[in-house]
Amino acid sequence: MYDLIVIGGGPAGYTGALEAANLDKKVLLIEKSKLGGTCLNSGCIPTKSLLHSSKLFKKISNLNDLGVVSRETIFDLSKAIEWKDLKVSQLQQGLSALIKSKKIDVEYGDARLLGNKVVEVDGKKLKGENILIAAGSKSLIPNIKGSNNHLCLTSRSILNLKEIPNNLVIIGAGVIGLEFASIFSSIGSNVTVLEYNNQLLPSIEKRVSSIFLKAIDFTIKLGVTVSEITNNSVIFKWQNNQESLAADKVLIATGRIPNSKEYESIGVVESGRIKVDEYMRTNLDGVFAAGDVTGKTFLAHGGIKMAEIAVNNMFNPLSKMNYDLIPSIIYSEPEIATVGITLREAKERGKDILKSNYYLNNNGRYLVENGFKDGLCIVIADKESRIILGAHIIGTDVSEIISNFVIAVKQELTIDQLKQIIFPHPTMSEIFSDTIKFL
Missing domain, CATH: 3.50.50.60 (FAD/NAD(P)-binding domain)
Known part of the structure; x- marks a missing residue:
C-alpha cells in the first residue's frame, strides 16, 4: 500500500508527490499524458516563451531612440516555436529526473478512483492510505455555430x-x-x-x-x-x-473547466468541481484535492500551495488555505500583477483603508529601461492596524516585483515595519518601498 496516490502530474500533482516524498512517504504519481501537466506542456511555460520572443521583437523594433540602430528585423514564428519546444523539453527532463531521484513511482494511464482508497489505472488496482486528486482542467468550448471548423x-x-x-x-x-x-x-x-x-x-x-x-x-x-x-x-x-x-x-x-466528471460517481463533485474545505479535504475520508479540478483557482502557483497544504494535512497538524494570498499576473505588455484585496473588496468587508498611488516613471531604473510610460502601483492598507491588504500594479516587467507585496500581505506586515527596509538603488524593487512611503 502507498502512503499517497496522486492522480495528475501537473504542478499541484507533482508538488504533492514531492512534498510527501520529502516526508519519506511511499508515493505513486499517476499521469495520463506528460509530466508537468497543462502548465509545463501547453500553458504557462510555452506561452511565456512566446511572450518573451514577441516582447523582444517589439523592443528591438523600437530601439532607435536608445541609440541602437538596426536594419529591418523580422519575426520567424517557426523558430520561436522551436525555441519554445526546446525549453519545454529541458524542463520535462528536469522534472522527470527530480521525481526519479525522490523514488516516486510513476504510472501512465487513465486513473479511476473506485472508492475505499482504491485507484484503477488501465485495469491495475492500487491502494493508498491517502489520495490527492489533481486532475487539472480543460478548455471550455462555448456552444457557438462553427466553433469546430478549421479556423x-x-x-x-x-x-x-x-x-x-x-x-x-x-x-x-x-x-x-x-x-x-x-x-x-x-x-x-x-x-x-x-x-x-x-x-x-x-x-x-x-x-x-x-x-x-x-x-x-x-x-x-x-x-x-x-x-x-x-x-x-x-x-x-x-x-x-x-x-x-x-x-x-x-x-x-x-476559460477553463475542471476535469471533474470522472469523479461524480463517488460523490465528491458539486457544481462541476471537486468540493474541498479550507484544509483541501473532500467529503471522503483520506481523499484530498488541489488545483484546477477544485475550481478554486486556475493558477499553477495556487494549485501548488493547495497541494502543499493538502499533504501537510495528511501527515501533520492542520493548516488552512488563504486564497487572498495567491498573486495573479497577466504577462502581456504592459503586465498586470496583483495580490490581496481590491478597493471594492475592502469596502465590502467594512475596512477603513489607506491608499497610495505611485507612478512607475518616478523610479529611475524603470524610466530609463522601459517604454511604457503610464505604469502605476496601487497599495491598500488597513487604516487602524496599518497592515498591507493588497497591491495592484501595471507596467513593464512588474511580475518581478509583486512578490515583495505577497510577502507583506502574507506576513501581515505594517507600513512602519516596511519603511525600515533598505532597497538597493537604482532598482525596480524601490517601487515597493516608494509606494509604501506615501501611505
Missing part, C-alpha cells in the same frame, strides 16, 4: 502555429486571451478580442484595467455576443448591431 484554435493548438495570421480574432478577454493578443499583435497580426462581459477584468482594480485598455495595440470589444464562426469571419452582435470580422484564425479563449 478555430484552442490555447493548446495555437502554440504550434507555423505562420503568423494576418487577422486573428480572439473570443474571450481573460488572462489567456489577453496574453495571446499581446503575442500576436506584437509580431504583426491584426488582433481583435471579443468579450461577452461589459467590463474588462472585473477582478482587477478599475483604474488598472482602464490604463491597460489605453495602452494595448490591439482592439477589445466588450459586451459582445458571438453567433457564428464561418470559413473566413466571425459574426457577432455588439451595441445592438450585427457585425462581422474577417478572420484567418480564431482563438477560443473562453
Whole structure:
C-alpha cells in the first residue's frame, strides 16, 4: 500500500508527490499524458516563451531612440516555436529526473478512483492510505455555430502555429486571451478580442484595467455576443448591431473547466468541481484535492500551495488555505500583477483603508529601461492596524516585483515595519518601498 496516490502530474500533482516524498512517504504519481501537466506542456511555460520572443521583437523594433540602430528585423514564428519546444523539453527532463531521484513511482494511464482508497489505472488496482486528486482542467468550448471548423484554435493548438495570421480574432478577454493578443499583435497580426462581459477584468482594480485598455495595440470589444464562426469571419452582435470580422484564425479563449466528471460517481463533485474545505479535504475520508479540478483557482502557483497544504494535512497538524494570498499576473505588455484585496473588496468587508498611488516613471531604473510610460502601483492598507491588504500594479516587467507585496500581505506586515527596509538603488524593487512611503 502507498502512503499517497496522486492522480495528475501537473504542478499541484507533482508538488504533492514531492512534498510527501520529502516526508519519506511511499508515493505513486499517476499521469495520463506528460509530466508537468497543462502548465509545463501547453500553458504557462510555452506561452511565456512566446511572450518573451514577441516582447523582444517589439523592443528591438523600437530601439532607435536608445541609440541602437538596426536594419529591418523580422519575426520567424517557426523558430520561436522551436525555441519554445526546446525549453519545454529541458524542463520535462528536469522534472522527470527530480521525481526519479525522490523514488516516486510513476504510472501512465487513465486513473479511476473506485472508492475505499482504491485507484484503477488501465485495469491495475492500487491502494493508498491517502489520495490527492489533481486532475487539472480543460478548455471550455462555448456552444457557438462553427466553433469546430478549421479556423478555430484552442490555447493548446495555437502554440504550434507555423505562420503568423494576418487577422486573428480572439473570443474571450481573460488572462489567456489577453496574453495571446499581446503575442500576436506584437509580431504583426491584426488582433481583435471579443468579450461577452461589459467590463474588462472585473477582478482587477478599475483604474488598472482602464490604463491597460489605453495602452494595448490591439482592439477589445466588450459586451459582445458571438453567433457564428464561418470559413473566413466571425459574426457577432455588439451595441445592438450585427457585425462581422474577417478572420484567418480564431482563438477560443473562453476559460477553463475542471476535469471533474470522472469523479461524480463517488460523490465528491458539486457544481462541476471537486468540493474541498479550507484544509483541501473532500467529503471522503483520506481523499484530498488541489488545483484546477477544485475550481478554486486556475493558477499553477495556487494549485501548488493547495497541494502543499493538502499533504501537510495528511501527515501533520492542520493548516488552512488563504486564497487572498495567491498573486495573479497577466504577462502581456504592459503586465498586470496583483495580490490581496481590491478597493471594492475592502469596502465590502467594512475596512477603513489607506491608499497610495505611485507612478512607475518616478523610479529611475524603470524610466530609463522601459517604454511604457503610464505604469502605476496601487497599495491598500488597513487604516487602524496599518497592515498591507493588497497591491495592484501595471507596467513593464512588474511580475518581478509583486512578490515583495505577497510577502507583506502574507506576513501581515505594517507600513512602519516596511519603511525600515533598505532597497538597493537604482532598482525596480524601490517601487515597493516608494509606494509604501506615501501611505
